[in-house]
Amino acid sequence: MTTIKDRFCPKCGKPSDADGLCAACRVADTPWAVCDTRVTSTHCPGCGATKQVNTWTDTNRERADLAPDLARSAVHFHPDVKRRSIAVSVRDLSANRSRAYLTITGILYGQPVEKECMVELAWHREQCDRCNRITGSYYEGIVQVRAEERDISPFEMQKAAAIATQIEDSLQQGGERLSFISDMTENRDGLDITVGSQHIGLLIVQGITAQLGGRYTTHPKLVGEKNGRQLFRITYLVRLPRYQRHDVVKLSRTYAEVEQADSRSVRVFDLSEGRNRAIKEEEIVRLVGNARNAEPALVAYVAHGMLGLLEPATGATIEIQERPWMAVRAGENVQVLRDGGTLVVVR
Template structure:
C-alpha cells in the first residue's frame, strides 16, 4: 500500500495515500478539516451518520385538533397525528455532511395516545465505505389550547350581528337560516386558512337573534349575506372599546339586520284597491301575484319591500276545496271549506279549470284561490 507521508493525529498511524487525496471538506478559511486527516479507524470510531434529537414534541390543540408548526397553529383536520409526528421527526433529523448516496426510512410505533416511537434507519456511503445507522426518536403529543380556541373560550368577539324584522318577529325558519348563513360564511373562511374566523355566541332573544362574531369584517360579511338571501336591509354602528399598543382606537361594530315586513308566501292586501297579493319575493321591491287575476305585482320604488297593506294569511294556511263550476272567464264557484256552501270567487289566470280541487285561503276579505305551486316561480333563492 502506498504511503502518503502523513500520520493520523489521533493514533499516529500513517494515512494511506488514497485517503490523503480525498477532497478537502474544511471550512471557508481553507483550513483542513480534522476529521478528514484522521485515519479511517479513528474517523469511524466516533462517527455518527445521523444527528437525532433526544425527543420531539408535537403541540396539538385539545379543542380543535390544530397543530403548532413554526410560529403558528395550522388546521389539519386529523385525529391521528402519526403523519405529523413523522414529518416533524424528519425535519429534526440531520445527516452527516460527508455522507453520500443517503437513503432512509422511518417506522412509527404508537405507544399510547400521547407517545410515539419513531424507528429510523439510515444508510449512506462515507469514504467509500457503506454505513448504516438506526435511531429511535421519542415523540410526545402535547395537548394545549391554541390561540383561536382560547379566544372562543374567553368569549372574545369584535362585532355583533342583530337579526330583527320590520313590524314583526322573525320566524323560527328565518332565525335558523340566519344562523346557518353565518356559520356557512365562517366555515368558508376557515377553509381558506383564516383562523380568525369564528362565531363566539348565538343567542335567541324575544324579538330576534344576536350573534357575536370574531371580527368586524366577518360581521359585515354575514349581515350582507343575510339580507341578500332573506331580504331587508342592515345598518351599522360602532363603539370604542380600547386602544391597541400603538395607540390605535379599536371599535366594536354592531350590524343591525332588519328583515322585510312581509315574508315570501304571505298573502297581503295592498291599499291600491286591486285585491290581495301572494308575496313571491322580498328582494328589493316586493313582488308577487294578484290572486284575483294572476297578474304580476311589484311594489313601487318608494314602497320597496314594505308597501302599506293588510295581512290576510300565509300560503301554508291554504286548504284544498272543491271547484264547483266555472261561471265565465272572470269567475268560478268553489266550496267554502268551513260552511260547505258554493261561493263565487275571481278566476285568476293560473287556475286550472279541469281540476277537481283548488287551494284556497279564507280571510276576512273572503276566499282566495292560490296557485298550486304557491307562486314559487321567481321566488328568492
Template sequence: MKNRSVCPKCGGPSSLGLCDRCRLEDALLLKTPEAVEVTVCPVCGSHLLRGRWQKADEPLEDLISDAVAGEIATHQDLEDPEVEISVSRKNPTHYLVSVAVRGRFGGLLAEEEKVVAATVRRTTCDRCSRMAGNYYEAIVQVRGSSGPPASFELEESRKIAEARTDLCLERGDRHSFIQETKEVKGGIDLVVGSTQQGRSIARAIQDRFGGSSQESYKLVGMRDGKKVYRTSILIRLPRLKVGDLIMAGGSFLEVRGFEGRRVATTSLRDGRIIYLSEEDSEDVVVAGNRSTAEKGVVVAEDRDVLEVLDPESYRTVSASRPGSLKAGVGEEVEFLRFQGEIILLPPGRGEKVS
C-alpha cells in the first residue's frame, strides 16, 4: 500500500507539506503601507511625485488611489489577483482607502482586505510660488523695424506666447508662465518665468513673421552661490508681412514668407519665386495686404485681362490677370486697390488653383 501524505497541521490530505487551506490561513495575501501622504498645490492642483511637481488632470481621490496602488504587493502564489481600491473622505485632509484583493490560492478562492490611512498635505508648488512672488527670468520685447508693429501682429504675438508657454509646461518646464504682458512704446513686453520659454516664444514669433532677434543679459543677484542673470530677447518684426502685395522692379510680388534674412515672394505675372534681400525689401512699395482684399465678380475675360464688376462703383474695371488665376465669367476674384486701379490676386496658399 502506498503512503499518503498528510498535512502536519490539520491531518488532512496534502500532496506535500501543508495543505492549501492551512497554507492560506498562514499566508499574507496583501501587503499595504499603514499610511500614505499626498502633497498637492492648492493653487493649481499639481501634485508632488518622487520629489517633482507634476501637473494633475485627475481628481484628488484618484491621486490618493494611485499613491496607495504604487505601494501594495500581493502574495507570489496568488493566481490571477484582482485588486479593488476605494477612497472615502473623512475630512478635507484625511481619507480612508480600502484595498481588497481576490484570486486563487492553490485550489481555493481567496480574498483579503485592508484599510490604509491617507493624508493630504497642501503646499504651494514652486511654479505658483514664483508667480505669486513676481519672479521672472526673461523679457521678450516685440518691436517693429520701421515703426510700431501692427495691432494684429501684437495680438498674434500674444497668442503665440500663450501657446508656447503651454507647450513648454507640457514638456516639463515648470517655470514656464507669463508673469505680465506690458504695452510699451513701440510694441509689447512679454515677461516670462523661464529663459528657455522666452527663447521658444521668440523663435515661434520669428517663424510666423520673420525679422531678427538679439539677446542681452543683466546680472540681478546670487542664488546658492551662483550668479543669476535676467535675459532680454529683442525681436524686431520686419517691415513686410506675409500676404503683402509689393511693387519691386516694376512688378507686383506677393510676400509668401521669410527664409533667414531673405523675403520669399511670388510674382503675380508668372508665379515665379523671387527672393529679396533685407536691404532690397526696405525700398519696395507696399500696395496692401491680402487680409484686406476685396472681392468682385468676373463679367468678361480673355487670356491676359479680366473685366471685374467693382463692388463700390458697380462699374466694370479692367485688370491684368495673374498667371495662375484661371477664374472665368461669373466667378469671384480677390483684388486690392492701388493708385486708382485694382490689382487682381492669384489664389492664396489655402485656395485651389483651378
C-alpha cells in the first residue's frame, strides 16, 4: 500500500506526484538537450550540391538558408522532451566559418526547460561526383542524331536537343545525378550529345525516335575494366526518316503532307481528298517543302468550288480548286507552298 511518506521526493523533500524524484529534480538530473560544438557542411563549388556522409544531393538553397538547419542538426534531445523548439541566430566569421547561437526550449516531465548553446559551422568545399566526372571529360556514351539521305533540319535539331534536356532534367530531379549531358554539339552531319550514363543515352534515343520518328542502333566499344567488370562506351546512332513531319510531297496525281514516317511506310494527309492514308516511299515523286515554312496568301473570293488566291509575290490572282477539308472565306489567309508555278495550300 502507498503511504503519504512514499510521495515525497527523496532528494529535495518536496511532494512528488510519482514514486522517486519529483519532476523538478528529475529535470535537474537529466541532460535533456546536448549540442555538438562543431558541425561541418560539405558543398560543391561547381553546382552547389551538398554532401551527407558519402551521398551528394542537389540543392538550390543558399548558405544563409542552410545555416539554421545545419545548426539545428547539432542539437540532440532526450526522448522525453516534448514541444521542442530551437531559435537560431547565425553570424558569418569568414568564408569558411560561421557561428550559430541557439536558444532551445521544451517541456520535460511537465516542466518548461530552456538552455542556450553555441555551435561552430564549418563550410567545406569539395568537388562532387558529377562535376568531377564532367571536368575529367568522363562519359559513357554519345548520341548521334542524323537524317536519312538528307540534312537534319533546324527544327529537328532544336527538338532533339529539347527532348534530351527534358530527359536530363527529369532524371536529375529523380536523383540520378550521374545521368547528365556533358556536351551537346551541332555539326554539319547533325547533333552529337555526350552523356554521362548509358541509361540517359537510351532514354534520349527512345524519346527522339518516339517524337520525330526514325530508328536507332547501338554500337558498344570496350574501353577498359574496373573491379573485374568490363567497361563500355556506347554510340547511339539515331537515323531520322528521309521525310519528316509536315513535309509536303508531290505524288503522281496529288500533293500530300507527311504525318509520320518509318522504315516501312509513310503516313500522309492527302491534300486533295482530305484523308489520311499510308503510302510507300517509292510513290513520292519529289519533296516540295515543309509546311512550317509556308507563307500566307489572301483569299480574294470563294465561288463555285474555286478559290481565288492573291499570289504573295506578285499580287496576281491564281484560281485553285477548293478541297473538302478547307473551311475558308473571302478575306482570310491560307498557308501555301510553291511548287514551281503552282501554289499548294497546306493545313
